[in-house]
């Protein structure tokens with residue numbers, strides 16, 4: 125029974141959050157629908173982490189709650205602002221190539237197309253953030269955490285968040301992706317993102333081949349570079365599969381000792397200036 129629940133948790137939470145968002149869109153209150161779904165997910169994961177943790181040691185305070193929150197507000201705030209302003213621009217038909225977008229497709233297919241296109245940019249932004257030293261120091265702020273839990277999902281340096289947007293937004297804009305597709309991209313990325321960081325003992329099975337699950341993301345946070353420089357997808361594993369960076373060791377548990385080799389300042393302001401200081 126416990127195993128069945130572990131397999132059902134991820135898809136059930138994802139479907140409930142998407143249903144809440146769809147109801148909000150249908151009622152003309154997309155922000156309300158999304159925000160209520162996001163709050164429901166956060167509260168659910170907070171409770172589940174205490175009842176059914178993947179790693180009990182990750183429940184202990186790491187002294188980073190305030191920096192985590194401030195990075196989240198700064199980076200996600202900027203990203204949300206961009207996505208919803210893009211949605212308004214898209215809805216107003218100001219996109220340069222609106223006719224290129226397959227508006228006659230069912231909405232679910234248009235959303236899937238949006239995800240696949242966005243993921244291509246997000247994949248390369250993330251991969252370069254690991255493989256190119258200057259922008260690794262921006263991304264290192266995210267990887268400096270020593271525990272994964274729903275709270276530090278949005279811990280990204282603002283420069284890191286803007287790099288991801290710069291890689292994923294232009295193609296969608298040029299193709300004329302409609303506002304509703306961008307709303308769905310934003311919502312699904314937010315839900316999948318919080319789930320990838322949660323400290324809940326879920327199981328995933330074949331879903332690992334398709335989606336960026338908490339299990340795959342725990343490997344991505346490994347201190348061992350050959351494990352950490354894998355699983356770059358934000359929502360989907362499609363581009364990791366095609367470019368050979370997919371990692372799912374079936375015979376081992378993901379690492380509990382996570383983090384980076386560099387020493388990261390403990391304060392928010394120290395972390396903001398860290399990428400621009402000379403490497404020690």
Ligand SMILES: [Zn+2]
Pocket residue numbers: 250254263267344
């Ligand atoms: Zn990373």
